[in-house]
Structures are given as structure tokens and as C-alpha cells.
Amino acid sequence: MPDPTATGESGPLETEAVHTRRIVTVSIIAALGGFLFGYDSSVINGANKAVFYQFQVANGFEQGFVVAVALLGSALGALVGGRLADRYGRKRVMVVAAVLFLVAGIGTAFPFGVYDFMLWRVVGGVAIGLAAVISPMYISEVAPAHLRGRLTSLFQLAIVVGIFATQLVNEVIIRFTPNSPQQPMLNPDVPPQQANNVLALNLEAWQWMFICMVVPAVVYWALSLTIPESPRFLVARHREEEATEVLATIYVHEPSAKVASIRNSLDGEVRSGMRDLRGAALGLKPIVWIGITMAILQQFVGINAVFYYSNLIWAAVGFDESKAFLTSTIISAVNVVFTLVAIGFVDRIGRRPLLLIGSIGMFVTLGILTLVFQTAPKCTQAILDAGGQSGCAGQSELNTPILGVTEGRISVLALNAFVAFFASTWGPVLWVMLAEMFPNRMRAAALSIAVMANWIANFIVSMSFPGLVQVSLGLAYGLFTAFALLSFFYVKKYVRETNGVELEDMAELEAVRASRAAPITTALRDGPPTAAP
Incomplete structure (x- = not known):
């Protein structure tokens, strides 16, 4: 049932009677794109070393590119996702994303070479980019205002469950794979891994990691065919009778007034485009820049470096490979549990307070990690020449911190x-x-740009992190700490609360924000004032 105590900054919110089971079911189906988002983006974590051996990828930069290339596809998918959603509908784009996930799962499991493998990773990345745009957009457009935060958060819950599922699937596959090496040593820099051993049907373990993605892709495809189209898309395409029918399955009361409100908010626009984003602040409207900056800051605190390179991180700080899988699985479980916490609070205390709390917490915990990594003794060539020790046994561990028992426990807790x-x-x-946060007339285009910025930032972090680790793990985490602090001050100054505001009323928030930004944008355009003669 709707929560009558949900509040925003303006006080208690008026809730509407809705068919709760129907809207939750539709939202869960849409959120399945997030599950595949999480699975596809993190499956490489368990297969990366085996893939490096399979194709003899020894260069560090090339290894990083093989891992991160999917992010370029994600940026592309995000860029075109909004336009496709406005032209063909939210539902059809979901179906396309599901098919691309299916194709990517099969392609990455059966590549002919490293470039072929990378191509299929890009295809999977495009599917991720589409899902990142279309799933939260669709859920926000069908959800009532008082439930919108919780229901849209299901997308993030699906992402972290997908990451968690990947960890479990990879570990189960490894546990059933023979331990003794079956492949010859071709290059000591990329030795054969347990995942290079044959598991079943003459397929190696790393191939099965990718094949397992086919199952949820098929489920997502089948279920996405059963959900209705977004009523806001239908109104934009002048299909108001269909929109009324869809809204009638969500709201208990007659939805004609809501259809009229949607029509008025669109202000005559059939579909959004880049022209709707243009403004005086460096070519874009202030609200678009706020979305872009928030999307970049979310990545620059380093969260995906933790997941994409989690096994390598834990190996670098003294854990063997089996413990690295265990610690990564624990982190994924923490991710799932605390995403549920967010779902419980996002419509109660609001979006902005949660962001501020998160920024402070991330700043403190990243600061602790930075201090631990920076003050710990480092693996040096002298130690390697002397025969090495735990945490410093090979060239790949050069310059990484050597953690004692106490430091290791602190780093695990802080992480x-x-x-x-x-x-x-x-x-x-x-x-x-x-x-x-974006008004109806520009939502698809603005969301695409912001999500693309998120993926580009993700790519930058993923590509730069291995190199930063080689210089100093403390330096890498120090940069993440700085961005966590920056995120606090940015949210405090620029981000307005959207809790409980109807999507059709977001334009009013934008108008207030634009009026406050007018002196700033005028200064950017005209330069500093000059003294009167």
C-alpha cells in the first residue's frame, strides 16, 4: 500500500490510490535490465586473467583496454538510448537491449580472437548503456510520485544483485573446475589460470562464465514483451486513449486529469532533442549540467574500480586468489543489503539528505583507506631480489602496499x-x-547525455586505475577521497530536492533553478562588469 508518511522538503505528501501489485510487477520487469547491467559489467572480473592467457595479452595497457572497452559501448548506448526511446518507445528499446545482451553473452563465450572478443564486449556495453537509460526512465514514468524513489531504486538493486550473482556464479564455476593446470606456459607474464581449464562440453571455465548470461537475457526479453508502453511516451505520440488505458491499470481513480497534465507538460513537443538542452551556461541548461556533474562524481569516487578490479586489488594487498574471490563476494553482499536500506529511506527522508550523508561517509572511509595504503611499506625490487615475501612475490606486485594483519583488517572494514x-x-x-529531475520535454535527451557522461567517467577511472596502482595505491584512493569531498559541497550548493514532485511539475523546479542561475550564466556570457564612465 502507499506510504502516507512519505515526506519531502515541503512537508507531507498527498498520495494517490494505486494498484500496488501491478506497478511493482511492471517496475521489477523493467529493472531486470539492471540485473544484466550488473552481470555483464562485472563478469569480466572473474574471467579477465583467463582471457589474457587465452589471447596472450601481456601489455598492461592492453589488458586494461580489454576490460574497459565495454564502457565505450555503454557510452554509445546511452547516447542513442534517449533518441531511440522517443522515436520507437521505451518498451521496444528494452526488447532491443535484451536481444543485445543475449548476443553479447554468446559472442564473448565463443570468440575467434581478442578483437572479436572486444567487439562482443562492446555489443554488451551498448546493451548496458540502453538499459541504463531506458529502465530508470520507464520506471519513473509509470510510478506514482510517492513511490517513485523506491521503485526507481529497484534498478540499482537489480544492478548490485547482478554483480552479486556474477560473483557467486564465477566462484561456483571455479570450484567445479579442475585445479591442476591443463594449458602450457606460453608467457610467464600471462600464465594459465584455473579458469583456462575445461569444465564441461569441452568448454573452458571462463567461457561458461559468459554463457551463463544467456539465461537472464532470455528472461528479460520474454518479460519485457508483457509490459505496457510508458503513458508519457504515448501522450507524446498523440496516443492518448492508449495512455489512459495504461494509467487505468496503475491508478485506482479515473486518469483523464493526469493525461491532460502530461499533455500540458510536453508543451507541444513530440520528442525531445539536443535543441531542448541548449542554454546559456556553456551551451547547456543548468539542470543538464547538474545531471552531468552528478553522474561524473558518482564514478569519480571509485566505486567501479572496486568491482572491476576487486580480485586484483585484494591480491595486491596480500590476499591470495581464493580469498580475493571471497572478499569480493562479501563486498557484493554488502552492496545488496545497503541498497535495500536506500529503498527504505529514499521516499521518506528525500534524495538530497541521502546524497549528503553518502558523501561524508565515503570521504571518511576512503580517507582511512588512503592513509593505510600510503603509510604501509611497499613491495620493492630489493625485496623481490631477496626472494620475495607475502604480498611481494612478483613483478606485478611492485610498488603495492604490504599490509600486516592489523592493516589488512582495517582496509577490509573501511572498504x-x-x-x-x-x-x-x-x-x-x-x-x-x-x-x-528533468522536465518531460527534455527527459530522454538529458538523461542520455548524463548517463553517457557517467560511462565516460567510468571508462576514465577503469583505464587510469591500473596505472595509478603501479605508482601508488594510496594516490589512487586519495583522488577518490578528494572527489567524495567535492561531491558533498556540490550537492549542498546546486542539487534541489525532487522527492514527491510529480514529473509534470519538474519544469517548475527548473524555472526556479534557472532564475537563480541567471546572474551566473550572464557573467559567463558577458564577462565581468565594467565600471561606469
Whole structure:
């Protein structure tokens, strides 16, 4: 049932009677794109070393590119996702994303070479980019205002459940794979891995990791065919009778007034485009820049470096591979649990307070990690020449910190606390806000640009992190700490609360924001004032 105590900054919210089971079911189906988002983006974590051996990728930069290339596809998918959603509908784009996930799962499991493998990773990335735009957009457009935060947060919950599922699937596959090496040593820099051993049907373990993605892709495809089209898309395409029918399955009372409100908010626009985003602040409207900046900050606190390179991080700080899988699985479980915490609070205390709490928590926990990594003794060539020790046994561990028992425990606790703060705040709240903060006339285009910025930032972090680790793990985490602090002050100054505001009323928030930004944009355009003669 709707929660009558949900509040925003303006006080108690008036809730509407809705068919709760129907709207939750539709939202869960749409959120399945997030599950595949999480699975596809993190499956490489368990297969990366085996893939490097399979194709003899020894260069560090090339290894990073093989891992991160899917992010370029994600940026492309995000860029075109809004336009496709406005032209063909939200539902059809979901179906296309599901098919691309299916194709990517099969292609990455059966590549002919490294470039072929990378191509299929890009295809999967495009599917992720489409899902990142279309799923939260669709949920926000069908959800009533008083439930919108919780329902849109299901997308982030699906992402972290997908990541968690990947960890479990990879570990189960490894446990059933023979331990003894079956492949020859071709290059000591990329030795054969357990995942290079044959598991079943003459297929190696790393191939099965990708094949397993086919099952949820098929489920997502089948279920996405059963949900209705977004009523806001239908109104924009002048299909108001169909929109009324869809809204009647969501709201208990007659929805004609809501259809009229949607029609008025669109202000005559059939579909949004880049022209709707243009403004005086460096070519874009202030609200678009706010969305872009929030999307970038979410990545620059380093969350995906933790997941994409989690096994490598834990190996670098003294854990063997089996413990690295265990610690990564624990982190994923923490991610899931605290995303549920966010779902419980996002419509109660609001989006902005959660973001501020998250920024403070991430700053403190990342600061602790930075201090631990920076003050710990480093793996040096002298130690390697002397025969090495735990945490410093090969060239790949050169310059990484050597943690003692106490330091190791502190780093594990701080890292899990960081994930908890992110998962309960910036993780889901960003998707909620991006899906709802833009007025109807520009939502698809603005959401596409912001999500593309998120993926580009993700790519930058993923590509730069291995190099930063080689210089100093403390330096890498120090940069993440700085961005966590910056995110606090940015939210405090620029981000307005959207809790409980109808999507059709977001234009009013934009008008207030634009009026406050007018002196700033005028200064940017005209330069500093000159003294009167």
C-alpha cells in the first residue's frame, strides 16, 4: 500500500490510490535490465586473467583496454538510448537491449580472437548503456510520485544483485573446475589460470562464465514483451486513449486529469532533442549540467574500480586468489543489503539528505583507506631480489602496499563501509534523480547525455586505475577521497530536492533553478562588469 508518511522538503505528501501489485510487477520487469547491467559489467572480473592467457595479452595497457572497452559501448548506448526511446518507445528499446545482451553473452563465450572478443564486449556495453537509460526512465514514468524513489531504486538493486550473482556464479564455476593446470606456459607474464581449464562440453571455465548470461537475457526479453508502453511516451505520440488505458491499470481513480497534465507538460513537443538542452551556461541548461556533474562524481569516487578490479586489488594487498574471490563476494553482499536500506529511506527522508550523508561517509572511509595504503611499506625490487615475501612475490606486485594483519583488517572494514555508504546513497539515488529531475520535454535527451557522461567517467577511472596502482595505491584512493569531498559541497550548493514532485511539475523546479542561475550564466556570457564612465 502507499506510504502516507512519505515526506519531502515541503512537508507531507498527498498520495494517490494505486494498484500496488501491478506497478511493482511492471517496475521489477523493467529493472531486470539492471540485473544484466550488473552481470555483464562485472563478469569480466572473474574471467579477465583467463582471457589474457587465452589471447596472450601481456601489455598492461592492453589488458586494461580489454576490460574497459565495454564502457565505450555503454557510452554509445546511452547516447542513442534517449533518441531511440522517443522515436520507437521505451518498451521496444528494452526488447532491443535484451536481444543485445543475449548476443553479447554468446559472442564473448565463443570468440575467434581478442578483437572479436572486444567487439562482443562492446555489443554488451551498448546493451548496458540502453538499459541504463531506458529502465530508470520507464520506471519513473509509470510510478506514482510517492513511490517513485523506491521503485526507481529497484534498478540499482537489480544492478548490485547482478554483480552479486556474477560473483557467486564465477566462484561456483571455479570450484567445479579442475585445479591442476591443463594449458602450457606460453608467457610467464600471462600464465594459465584455473579458469583456462575445461569444465564441461569441452568448454573452458571462463567461457561458461559468459554463457551463463544467456539465461537472464532470455528472461528479460520474454518479460519485457508483457509490459505496457510508458503513458508519457504515448501522450507524446498523440496516443492518448492508449495512455489512459495504461494509467487505468496503475491508478485506482479515473486518469483523464493526469493525461491532460502530461499533455500540458510536453508543451507541444513530440520528442525531445539536443535543441531542448541548449542554454546559456556553456551551451547547456543548468539542470543538464547538474545531471552531468552528478553522474561524473558518482564514478569519480571509485566505486567501479572496486568491482572491476576487486580480485586484483585484494591480491595486491596480500590476499591470495581464493580469498580475493571471497572478499569480493562479501563486498557484493554488502552492496545488496545497503541498497535495500536506500529503498527504505529514499521516499521518506528525500534524495538530497541521502546524497549528503553518502558523501561524508565515503570521504571518511576512503580517507582511512588512503592513509593505510600510503603509510604501509611497499613491495620493492630489493625485496623481490631477496626472494620475495607475502604480498611481494612478483613483478606485478611492485610498488603495492604490504599490509600486516592489523592493516589488512582495517582496509577490509573501511572498504566494506565505503561500499555500504555508496550503496545506500549515491548508488541508487543518482539513477532516481536522473530519471525524474528533468522536465518531460527534455527527459530522454538529458538523461542520455548524463548517463553517457557517467560511462565516460567510468571508462576514465577503469583505464587510469591500473596505472595509478603501479605508482601508488594510496594516490589512487586519495583522488577518490578528494572527489567524495567535492561531491558533498556540490550537492549542498546546486542539487534541489525532487522527492514527491510529480514529473509534470519538474519544469517548475527548473524555472526556479534557472532564475537563480541567471546572474551566473550572464557573467559567463558577458564577462565581468565594467565600471561606469
